[in-house]
Amino acid sequence: MDIRKIQAFAKVYEHASFSKAGKALYLSQPTISAHVASLENELGLALFDRIGRTVVPTKAGEILYFHALRIFDAADLALSELRTLQDRITGQLDIGGSTIPANYILPEFFAVFCQEFPEVVLDLRVGDSEEIITAVRDNVLMLGVVGAVLDTPELTYEPILQDRLVLVMTPELQRRFANTDTKTMLFTLPWIMREEGSGTRMAMVSALTRLDIDVRELKSVITVRNAGAMSRCIQAGMGAGITSASTVQRALNTGRLIAVNVPDLSLERYFYVVYNKRRTLFPAAVCMIEFLQTRTGFKI
Amino acid sequence: MDIRKIQAFAKVYEHASFSKAGKALYLSQPTISAHVASLENELGLALFDRIGRTVVPTKAGEILYFHALRIFDAADLALSELRTLQDRITGQLDIGGSTIPANYILPEFFAVFCQEFPEVVLDLRVGDSEEIITAVRDNVLMLGVVGAVLDTPELTYEPILQDRLVLVMTPELQRRFANTDTKTMLFTLPWIMREEGSGTRMAMVSALTRLDIDVRELKSVITVRNAGAMSRCIQAGMGAGITSASTVQRALNTGRLIAVNVPDLSLERYFYVVYNKRRTLFPAAVCMIEFLQTRTGFKI
DNA sequence: TAAAAATACTCCATAGGTATTTTAT
DNA sequence: ATAAAATACCTATGGAGTATTTTTA
Numbered sequence: 001m002d003i004r005k006i007q008a009f010a011k012v013y014e015h016a017s018f019s020k021a022g023k024a025l026y027l028s029q030p031t032i033s034a035h036v037a038s039l040e041n042e043l044g045l046a047l048f049d050r051i052g053r054t055v056v057p058t059k060a061g062e063i064l065y066f067h068a069l070r071i072f073d074a075a076d077l078a079l080s081e082l083r084t085l086q087d088r089i090t091g092q093l094d095i096g097g098s099t100i101p102a103n104y105i106l107p108e109f110f111a112v113f114c115q116e117f118p119e120v121v122l123d124l125r126v127g128d129s130e131e132i133i134t135a136v137r138d139n140v141l142m143l144g145v146v147g148a149v150l151d152t153p154e155l156t157y158e159p160i161l162q163d164r165l166v167l168v169m170t171p172e173l174q175r176r177f178a179n180t181d182t183k184t185m186l187f188t189l190p191w192i193m194r195e196e197g198s199g200t201r202m203a204m205v206s207a208l209t210r211l212d213i214d215v216r217e218l219k220s221v222i223t224v225r226n227a228g229a230m231s232r233c234i235q236a237g238m239g240a241g242i243t244s245a246s247t248v249q250r251a252l253n254t255g256r257l258i259a260v261n262v263p264d265l266s267l268e269r270y271f272y273v274v275y276n277k278r279r280t281l282f283p284a285a286v287c288m289i290e291f292l293q294t295r296t297g298f299k300i
Numbered sequence: 301m302d303i304r305k306i307q308a309f310a311k312v313y314e315h316a317s318f319s320k321a322g323k324a325l326y327l328s329q330p331t332i333s334a335h336v337a338s339l340e341n342e343l344g345l346a347l348f349d350r351i352g353r354t355v356v357p358t359k360a361g362e363i364l365y366f367h368a369l370r371i372f373d374a375a376d377l378a379l380s381e382l383r384t385l386q387d388r389i390t391g392q393l394d395i396g397g398s399t400i401p402a403n404y405i406l407p408e409f410f411a412v413f414c415q416e417f418p419e420v421v422l423d424l425r426v427g428d429s430e431e432i433i434t435a436v437r438d439n440v441l442m443l444g445v446v447g448a449v450l451d452t453p454e455l456t457y458e459p460i461l462q463d464r465l466v467l468v469m470t471p472e473l474q475r476r477f478a479n480t481d482t483k484t485m486l487f488t489l490p491w492i493m494r495e496e497g498s499g500t501r502m503a504m505v506s507a508l509t510r511l512d513i514d515v516r517e518l519k520s521v522i523t524v525r526n527a528g529a530m531s532r533c534i535q536a537g538m539g540a541g542i543t544s545a546s547t548v549q550r551a552l553n554t555g556r557l558i559a560v561n562v563p564d565l566s567l568e569r570y571f572y573v574v575y576n577k578r579r580t581l582f583p584a585a586v587c588m589i590e591f592l593q594t595r596t597g598f599k600i
Numbered sequence: 601t602a603a604a605a606a607t608a609c610t611c612c613a614t615a616g617g618t619a620t621t622t623t624a625t
Numbered sequence: 626a627t628a629a630a631a632t633a634c635c636t637a638t639g640g641a642g643t644a645t646t647t648t649t650a
Contacts, residue, residue: 060580063382078363319603
């Protein structure tokens with residue numbers, strides 16, 4: 001069932017002539033005869049009745065022609081989609097986003113991106129930084145936006161945004177520690193924490209490590225898997241937590257929460273686009289990387 | 301876009317491995333590599349990223365795989381339909397029927413045929429004998445059932461039924477010719493005639509010719525294109541006509557029409573299955589020919 | 601070191617051609 | 626006599642193999 005033989009067959013069907021089919025395909029008449037004969041042998045069925053100098057398709061020929069058109073359609077469609085992939089910014093782009101980017105940062109960037117590149121269909125997969133990075137490492141996802149760098153030598157991390165973490169709690173809770181020294185407060189506070197694998201948690205851990213504090217010594221009352229839950233737990237007075245300023249901006253503005261400054265605790269971290277530079281990125285993916293870099297002011 | 305290369309590509313996609321694809325297709329690993337490379341060259345696109353010893357499809361690879369499955373489906377379906385055509389009585393059978401067979405004879409035979417061969421789909425095309433025979437000669441139709449033989453050397457006519465034509469008129473009309481000699485009556489009668497090309501007309505013409513009567517000398521009041529119209533015209537008293545006894549059986553039984561005997565006018569003719577014996581008949585068509593011959597008692 | 605893909609090469613099947621014959625109009 | 630398909634025969638591309646090298650986990 002060679003596709004070129006089927007093409008020869010189809011042209012014979014359409015022209016009811018071997019020699020005309022040859023002309024249409026820029027092949028000699030004997031070549032067409034050979035192709036059709038080869039198909040007939042392979043199938044064990046006559047495809048045409050050669051009645052004198054007229055060529056009439058058999059029932060088998062009619063059935064094959066019907067399906068031949070479908071085969072050509074599928075092949076043509078494949079070809080045209082591959083061509084547009086080559087020279088247009090198009091196609092479905094699956095992109096992984098860790099908690100903070102997916103919920104607080106990417107949506108507004110994507111809104112602009114989709115306007116500028118209307119042929120691209122975005123599919124945002126949400127997980128924590130570790131999950132997204134693992135998916136990118138395993139080539140399940142081509143692109144991720146995460147809040148941490150993991151030790152994966154094959155991956156490229158391009159910084160796109162600086163983020164500020166803050167230690168927040170309710171004013172009531174803060175008042176209880178008004179006369180306590182900072183380090184004691186950190187060890188006494190009931191903590192709301194993000195799960196392991198969270199970029200926010202990793203940033204917190206490394207910041208505390210620099211103050212010689214082991215997170216495992218802190219009093220964790222609950223572990224949550226997203227920033228919204230953390231914010232609500234803190235507002236409910238369950239304890240204090242370290243989270244992106246952007247996730248608690250309203251609560252800080254209204255005074256329902258306050259950010260407590262801890263001297264020498266450097267709570268800044270970056271968000272990155274992460275990808276495997278050894279993979280062939282299609283235009284839409286390249287575009288997305290550049291878009292994230294330039295629109296966040298990190299490049300050009 | 302050779303289908304075998306696409307098959308190699310698809311197996312690599314499914315196994316994420318060139319060597320496993322080779323095993324699955326009973327081909328060597330270098331052959332698989334060559335096929336995929338050939339496709340990549342032809343398309344000018346990478347289909348896989350070879351990252352170390354892992355193989356990851358590119359976006360182009362994903363698109364091609366999607367369409368490859370459709371191509372295989374179409375090819376498989378073609379193959380399976382051709383196989384069932386080979387060894388089962390199945391498929392659509394277009395069959396031409398001239399006026400009398402199509403309206404009065406074939407329906408009940410087809411009812412039985414469809415019960416015995418439920419996988420066959422019949423499509424009955426109606427025309428007059430000449431139209432049907434022409435369609436069979438031009439290979440537009442594979443089979444026809446007609447009431448006349450035309451001088452077409454390439455066609456085979458197999459008789460399937462004897463038919464009796466009758467000269468019919470209303471009793472009133474007949475009474476007007478009670479004392480007229482037959483020949484005068486024939487020349488005086490107002491005639492309802494079938495169109496040229498009708499087998500019924502041809503049978504009538506040749507019967508009259510044997511009595512040295514030229515139809516053109518008869519007084520034709522109307523030409524109709526089917527037996528029902530003829531019957532109604534005669535019953536309305538417009539004139540007399542020659543038609544199959546089967547088409548006016550009820551009217552003869554009830555006495556609304558009467559058959560007038562004309563000495564020496566031999567009004568018998570046959571119905572035939574007509575086909576081009578040089579065409580490859582598929583099983584359902586062969587079956588239909590045999591069915592018509594045996595069920596009408598003309599063979600075995 | 602081992603496993604997988606790429607490369608190098610050899611071989612032969614076959615897709616392609618031209619020239620000719622057969623067949624039917 | 627002509628037009629079309631089949632046949633015969635030749636050539637060269639490329640599909641298939643094995644052996645080997647390169648690469649990387």
